[in-house]
Amino acid sequence: MKKSLIVCVILVLLLALTGCIPFLNVGREETETPGLPSRLQGRETPAPPTPTQEVLTPPTESAEPVDENLYEDEYLGFSLTLLPGWQAEDGPFYSDGASIYIGTHNYAPDGAKVTVDYHYDMSMEAYADGLDSVLEGIAAEEGATLNIWARGESPVGMYDGYQITYSLLYPQGDVLTTTAYIADGGQGDCYMLYYGLGGDMSEDTAYATDAETIIHSLVLTGSQFDPDDLNMPTGTAEGASAVTDDFALNAGVLSPGDVAETYGTDYDELEEDGMLLFWYPNFNVAFARDDSGAYVMTGVDAIEETSPIAVGGVTVGMTLTEAQAAIESYGYRQNMDIWNGATTLYYEGYDEWGELVFVVINSQDGVVMMVRGTWGLAAEAAREAEMEQAGG
Known part of the structure; x- marks a missing residue:
């Protein structure tokens, strides 16, 4: 009996300690731990261990540093890292590509610049194969002697490429030496990057080093160039659809024979003071002699909506807004x-060989009435004359 009593007392104490006898829990704080089954409620749960590693907040993302000397052209699909003091400017667009000029602020007089020509749908091999005839044609037009010093495969930065170094010796003794690279742009396209050393810069090795550094920083990103974007604007007036060509693409190239063959012989002709003029009913063409003594087209006036030649995409009959967008x-x-008045606009650009093209657009009531283009030395003279007349 005594032994049974002792066992009962021990059992009661155990039940009380586990909370199974409510009246013995008086004064004990009731606690519920969320998420625990009811049979485990009331038990003290151990506190989570104190983390030994400090909780860190995510680092603030800082913008990547901007390279002020990086030139990127998403449309033509490349980038170059320029050197301090060098700047890039757009060159002309043409039927199968476009040009970019890169140089220092004083590069123009001696042609000391890097030119990047993008050629759509023309492989590096095809362009390299045809380069000799192009150079021979340039030499013949300018009355110079062509010397090719070195040529062959040569990488452009990280890309397959082709290099050619040549010079043009002019009758007066001037020499222009050019190193050109053709980079394989992939997808059948190519880039030609070249620089010239002429005049006072013919011995400037520092400039050549800088030019080479810029050229070999080439990074190709994939061109978005589409030749369909370059369809010649035809204006809004009736007859403007007659436009078939553009002075900006043919200046310094077409001969009088080329013009007569292309546009017919319905013109009046005048030759004086080393100039040859063709007056057609709807446009006029001016020719001047090049270094070889041959006449080449150096000026065009489009005076009627039916002119078959536009100037920088501008035709007579366009609104000024259309004309500005086109050029x-x-x-x-x-x-x-x-x-020289709000009715006249002046534009200028350069062809793929770096020659100036100067354009004058005359309008009335917001509509183009005449557009004139001049090229090369004629363009420089025309610009100077307009500045003098305007008091510039």
């Missing part, structure tokens, strides 16, 4: 230093 699509820029 700026060629990479030409308005010359704001010349002001």
